[in-house]
Amino acid sequence: EAQVTQNPRYLITVTGKKLTVTCSQNMNHEYMSWYRQDPGLGLRQIYYSMNVEVTDKGDVPEGYKVSRKEKRNFPLILESPSPNQTSLYFCASSLWGQGSGNQPQHFGDGTRLSIL
Amino acid sequence: KQEVTQIPAALSVPEGENLVLNCSFTDSAIYNLQWFRQDPGKGLTSLLLIQSSQREQTSGRLNASLDKSSGRSTLYIAASQPGDSATYLCAPRARTDTDNNNDMRFGAGTRLTVKP
Numbered sequence: 001e002a003q004v005t006q007n008p009r010y011l012i013t014v015t016g017k018k019l020t021v022t023c024s025q026n027m028n029h030e031y032m033s034w035y036r037q038d039p040g041l042g043l044r045q046i047y048y049s050m051n052v053e054v055t056d057k058g059d060v061p062e063g064y065k066v067s068r069k070e071k072r073n074f075p076l077i078l079e080s081p082s083p084n085q086t087s088l089y090f091c092a093s094s095l096w097g098q099g100s101g102n103q104p105q106h107f108g109d110g111t112r113l114s115i116l
Numbered sequence: 117k118q119e120v121t122q123i124p125a126a127l128s129v130p131e132g133e134n135l136v137l138n139c140s141f142t143d144s145a146i147y148n149l150q151w152f153r154q155d156p157g158k159g160l161t162s163l164l165l166i167q168s169s170q171r172e173q174t175s176g177r178l179n180a181s182l183d184k185s186s187g188r189s190t191l192y193i194a195a196s197q198p199g200d201s202a203t204y205l206c207a208p209r210a211r212t213d214t215d216n217n218n219d220m221r222f223g224a225g226t227r228l229t230v231k232p
Contacts (some may be wrong), residue, residue, distance in 0.1 A: 040224060042224040107161075111158040
């Protein structure tokens, strides 16, 4: 089954304690992206990656890091989490490259982070 | 920068009604527009994707239209059912100069409740 898998689904932690949210897709997609969703603000893009070792900032990258060492994985790293990073996070993937411009994005089920 | 507005923010209808959800966007230079469904505590499920050259797309009881020049899209749901209750999001993908990002912008969504 084609899917995007995020872990953990829920996490409560404290300010300053480094954490990583993993994202894995089994569709051999080149493009992967992280979003956060906050009430009244909709989904905003944090970082994206067009392929292995190629990443770039989205609209709200401050306080986050990503890596893309393998095609299937795109972890989101919070080196020193703060309460304003409390949010619902989504990972997404899609095909990329010539002819794929109209391919839909597939989303994971989300990770709800609470930073105390 | 693309701004996406969805009206209404919330909608409650009795079962069996036909209904229309509206989406407007400020930048008409788009590749495509995608409609998603989001259930509470879940990720986003892609419903329909309309390419910029298309006027509408249909899937079962759902019909999405696109008027790119006026920056509008509608999602029509026929014969609504309680199982249709969810938040519906629209996301136009911008056509950028560098085309380096699957640059989707999301509306805040319309929360639909279909009462039995």
